[in-house]
Amino acid sequence: MVNYKRRGTVHGSLAEISANRVYSTRLAIKSNKSEDQSDGKNVQALKFPCIAMLRKSMQNLKISVDHLQKNKLSLVKPKSKSLNVLVLGAKNVGKSALIVRFLTRRFIGDYMSGEDQRYEHTATHLKNHVNVVFLDTSDSESNVGSDNVVDEKKLAWADGIIVVYDVGNLLTFEYAQGVIKALCKKSSENSDSASLPLTRRNETVYSQKIYKNFRNKPLLLIGNKADLWHNRRVTVLEGQSIACKYHDILDYEELSAAEGYDAVQKCINGLLTKVTKSKNGRSLSL
Numbered sequence: 001m002v003n004y005k006r007r008g009t010v011h012g013s014l015a016e017i018s019a020n021r022v023y024s025t026r027l028a029i030k031s032n033k034s035e036d037q038s039d040g041k042n043v044q045a046l047k048f049p050c051i052a053m054l055r056k057s058m059q060n061l062k063i064s065v066d067h068l069q070k071n072k073l074s075l076v077k078p079k080s081k082s083l084n085v086l087v088l089g090a091k092n093v094g095k096s097a098l099i100v101r102f103l104t105r106r107f108i109g110d111y112m113s114g115e116d117q118r119y120e121h122t123a124t125h126l127k128n129h130v131n132v133v134f135l136d137t138s139d140s141e142s143n144v145g146s147d148n149v150v151d152e153k154k155l156a157w158a159d160g161i162i163v164v165y166d167v168g169n170l171l172t173f174e175y176a177q178g179v180i181k182a183l184c185k186k187s188s189e190n191s192d193s194a195s196l197p198l199t200r201r202n203e204t205v206y207s208q209k210i211y212k213n214f215r216n217k218p219l220l221l222i223g224n225k226a227d228l229w230h231n232r233r234v235t236v237l238e239g240q241s242i243a244c245k246y247h248d249i250l251d252y253e254e255l256s257a258a259e260g261y262d263a264v265q266k267c268i269n270g271l272l273t274k275v276t277k278s279k280n281g282r283s284l285s286l
C-alpha cells in the first residue's frame, strides 16, 4: 500500500515535470520568432537549451521526409526476415516438449498449459542470422471434434505449420486430421449466397478464409510419444495413410520428443528449409 502510494507520487511528479516541459517548450516555440528577431538576450533559449535541439531535429526530420519523397522511397518497413511457425494439435500431445527439445536439445517433462507460448530462436547460416518464431498454441479439449479448429489470424501470421498428435490417443489423431482437412478444404460455394442457411454460410466463409490464409504453406504432421509403444492407439499405417493422402503438401514423421533430439531436429529443420524456400524463393539448409 505504502509502495503504491510512493509510486503514485513519483509518477505524478514526473508527469507534472514533463507536462511543464512540454508547455514551456511550446511557449518558447510560439514566442520564438520575436525573440530571434530581437537583438536582446534570448531568455527562452537560455532557459530552455532543448529548444535549439528540438528545432534542429525538426529540420532534420523535414530533410529526411523530403529526401524520401524526392526519391520516391517509402516509409514501409522492409519485409520481416523471421520465419513464423505455428504449432497446432490437441491438448497434451507434446507440442511444447517438441519445440523445447528442438530449441534446447533437452526434454523437459512439464510445461505450463492453458495459454499460447511464443519461442524465438536465431539460427545462423552462411553468416546470416535467421530469426525463427514458434507459436505453440494451447487448445482446449472442447475443440476436439469441432469444425473451427484453426484460428485464421494465427494462420495468416504463419509461414509454416506443424500439426502434432499423440500416437497413444486416437482423439488427438482425429483432431490433427480435422486440422489438415480444414487447411486443405477448397470452398467453391459462394459465401454471399442468401439461399444458404446461416450456419452453412458461416462455415463456408470460415473455410474460404482458412484456405486463403493457408495457401499451401509447408506443413508437417508429427505423431509424438512413439516411445509409449505399449499405449499405442494410432498405428503407423494410419499415420502413413494421411501422409499419402496429402503427400504433395505434407511431410510426416513419427517420433518421440522424450527419446531423442535427432529425429526432432531433422524434421523441424526440414520444415524450416521448406519455409525459407517458399518465403524467399531460395534454398537454405539450416
Ligand SMILES: Nc1nc2c(ncn2[C@@H]2O[C@H](COP(=O)(O)OP(=O)(O)OP(=O)(O)O)[C@@H](O)[C@H]2O)c(=O)[nH]1
Residues within 6 Å of the ligand: 089, 090, 091, 092, 093, 094, 095, 096, 097, 098, 108, 109, 110, 111, 112, 113, 114, 137, 138, 139, 224, 225, 226, 227, 228, 255, 256, 257, 258, 259
Ligand atoms: N512419454 C512421452 N511423454 C511425452 C512426450 N512428449 C511430451 N510428453 C509428455 O506429455 C505431456 C504433455 O506435454 P506438453 O508438451 O505440455 O503438451 P502440449 O501439447 O504442449 O500441451 P498443452 O499446452 O496443454 O496443449 C507432458 O507430461 C510431457 O512430459 C514423449 O515423446 N513421450
